[in-house]
Amino acid sequence: MFEGVVQELIDELGRLPGVGPKSAQRIAFYLLQSEDDQAKKLAQVLLEVKDRVKFCEICGNVTEDPTCSICRDARRNQTLICVVEESKDVQAIERTREFRGLYHVLGGAISPIDGVGPDQLRIKELMTRLSNPEIQEVIIATDPNLEGEATATYLTRMLSTLGVTVSRLASGLPVGGDLEYADEVTLGRAFAGRTRSN
Amino acid sequence: MFEGVVQELIDELGRLPGVGPKSAQRIAFYLLQSEDDQAKKLAQVLLEVKDRVKFCEICGNVTEDPTCSICRDARRNQTLICVVEESKDVQAIERTREFRGLYHVLGGAISPIDGVGPDQLRIKELMTRLSNPEIQEVIIATDPNLEGEATATYLTRMLSTLGVTVSRLASGLPVGGDLEYADEVTLGRAFAGRTRSN
Incomplete structure (x- = not known):
């Protein structure tokens, strides 16, 4: 000491x-x-x-203003919402430049062990946003682990009543990885989700 | 970003x-x-x-007072000085409860690549302390790596003129380790420094 x-x-x-x-x-x-x-x-x-630092009033992303720069950007596709666990997931997806829609940050994932249930996440706020008929698709991009999967399943069930398309990120082999070293669950998902190439 | x-x-x-x-x-x-x-x-x-936080005026250890609690403790053996690189080394040695003398913190080790020569270390202060004839032994406890060894060799040469005993910590097999996994340098040192047990 x-x-x-x-x-x-x-x-x-x-x-x-x-x-x-x-x-x-x-x-x-x-x-x-x-x-x-x-x-x-x-x-x-x-x-x-x-x-x-505050959390965006609309999507829950970190920001220094009442709303974040993504929610304020009128050029983003306003019909798509990507649901993620944390603000850092927003940054990870932004870096790919593949997605030009809006986000919704849950603030975590359902985890009974840590005392996090649906009420501790920003799910109510998501439902409120979805009352806007402009929104056509919700892409669930929670982490591919136990808590993330549980959260995704819960959300899918909640959202299925709303008449909005709900989708999940694809599971499969990581690019640059080695098939031999892939775990069996990932490899199984890669088979189940195989895409036709001819 | x-x-x-x-x-x-x-x-x-x-x-x-x-x-x-x-x-x-x-x-x-x-x-x-x-x-x-x-x-x-x-x-x-x-x-x-x-x-x-200041550095002890005597030994260079971290302290909130002009001198550290070890230098102020009259019950410590005032004839022994253990030379270490950093304050955290003092803590590591204190935890062993094997040493009841005083310390001298160099503030690093000789490392030409990092631009650290003898003048950047508290070696002059050590020499001043050693003018006290009460001190009988200096134990060099620098790290067992290239920089630490270079520093130890330099100090041994400097101190050999002063008529004080200079010693080094023993090199050898770590307790709880596995002979099979010891690197050859350590194993070589363990042979060279073997002690008679009968």
């Missing part, structure tokens, strides 16, 4: 996800020995982020 | 050692979604640490 505030810093850093006690110590000493600016800059950004 | 201050936070976190772009994003969103207190607490500790 270190003395006083050094140990406090190590403890606070150690509470961050993916930062173990050894990494926390390493980061703390790095900051101690760095130029004065770096620790101060980080502290300042941490304080600002909580004050300035 | 995210908007504004969120991206700034991700960038600042990504500058920390061992934190890549993905981890930085994960930590940023964790902090965004956490209780208000956690990001504020971290910010506050970051600001405090730079103001309050």
